[in-house]
Amino acid sequence: xxxxxxxxxxxxxxxxxxxxxxxxxxxxxxxxxxxxxxxxxxxxxxxxxxxxxxxxxxxxxxxxxxxxxxxxxxxxxxxxxxxxx
Amino acid sequence: xxxxxxxxxxxxxxxxxxxxxxxxxxxxxxxxxxxxxxxxxxxxxxxxxxxxxxxxxxxxxxxxxxxxxxxxxxxxxxxxxxxxxxxxxxxxxxxxxxxxxxxxxxxxxxxxxxxxxxxxxxxxxxxxxxxxxxxxxxxxxxxxxxxxxxxxxxxxxxxxxxxxxxxxxxxxxxxxxxxxxxxxxxxxxxxxxxxxxxxxxxxxxxxxxxxxxxxxxxxxxxxxx
Numbered sequence: 001x002x003x004x005x006x007x008x009x010x011x012x013x014x015x016x017x018x019x020x021x022x023x024x025x026x027x028x029x030x031x032x033x034x035x036x037x038x039x040x041x042x043x044x045x046x047x048x049x050x051x052x053x054x055x056x057x058x059x060x061x062x063x064x065x066x067x068x069x070x071x072x073x074x075x076x077x078x079x080x081x082x083x084x085x
Numbered sequence: 086x087x088x089x090x091x092x093x094x095x096x097x098x099x100x101x102x103x104x105x106x107x108x109x110x111x112x113x114x115x116x117x118x119x120x121x122x123x124x125x126x127x128x129x130x131x132x133x134x135x136x137x138x139x140x141x142x143x144x145x146x147x148x149x150x151x152x153x154x155x156x157x158x159x160x161x162x163x164x165x166x167x168x169x170x171x172x173x174x175x176x177x178x179x180x181x182x183x184x185x186x187x188x189x190x191x192x193x194x195x196x197x198x199x200x201x202x203x204x205x206x207x208x209x210x211x212x213x214x215x216x217x218x219x220x221x222x223x224x225x226x227x228x229x230x231x232x233x234x235x236x237x238x239x240x241x242x243x244x245x246x247x248x249x250x251x252x253x254x255x256x257x258x259x260x261x262x263x264x265x266x267x268x269x270x271x272x273x274x275x276x277x278x279x280x281x282x283x284x285x286x287x288x289x290x291x292x293x294x295x296x297x298x299x300x301x302x303x304x305x306x307x308x309x310x
Contacts, residue, residue, distance in 0.1 A: 010187075
């Protein structure tokens with residue numbers, strides 16, 4: 001059993017209205033050094049599998065079908081530590 | 086013509102959709118999202134609302150609901166399939182229509198009457214409208230900004246798939262796009278609500294023709310040949 005961290009973000013050319021609003025708020029807080037805020041999503045889940053190729057297949061298939069909309073988003077994932085069973 | 090009005094948890098324009106098609110001379114039933122067959126139906130209407138609470142992305146959960154496979158089969162069989170508002174978002178998530186709907190560029194929910202132009206009246210959905218006729222439909226959405234890449238946009242233009250455009254773009258949609266059809270011409274997606282524009286007394290009856298065309302699909306189809 002492994003824990004997966006899946007990060008979904010808007011592709012760079014897609015307007016991120018949340019990011020823009022946050023950017024303005026951060027500047028109003030006096031942090032002009034911060035720019036290009038992009039807001040994404042993180043999904044954590046357990047997978048009852050240890051074989052990395054099989055993990056990759058499952059995560060990719062589900063990311064393409066449901067977790068991400070690849071027309072506007074990209075995704076990447078990390079296999080975190082073994083989950084204690 | 087008998088239509089299936091698909092009901093997802095969180096659909097909220099289902100009664101308007103049913104009313105619109107019945108008023109236009111069609112038959113219709115509500116069909117639950119857990120159904121796996123649409124046998125006996127000649128067309129599909131996907132209503133607006135917030136299916137599955139817009140979890141993950143608007144339309145994402147509906148796109149993997151049990152009924153979806155049957156919607157795809159209906160579309161592939163050439164039956165009319167129309168998705169309005171959340172229904173449009175669902176059709177892009179399923180992949181029956183290209184592109185995606187993202188947050189309005191102001192990131193606000195906009196609910197008001199909107200003026201639109203029927204940019205293609207040579208479709209079975211829009212026949213009867215004058216070329217470039219101006220119509221008024223209400224809009225009510227937070228994620229109605231139509232997004233697509235250059236290649237898709239060029240294809241939409243080349244194939245005359247853009248059927249409705251905003252005259253005063255409210256949400257940042259690429260090319261002022263408010264509604265599109267698929268290449269085959271039997272799948273329509275639009276953000277504005279023609280099912281809320283059926284009575285002049287209530288503001289506008291400009292939406293009637295779309296439903297009348299669907300209720301008389303064969304005749305509408307013949308008209309554009």
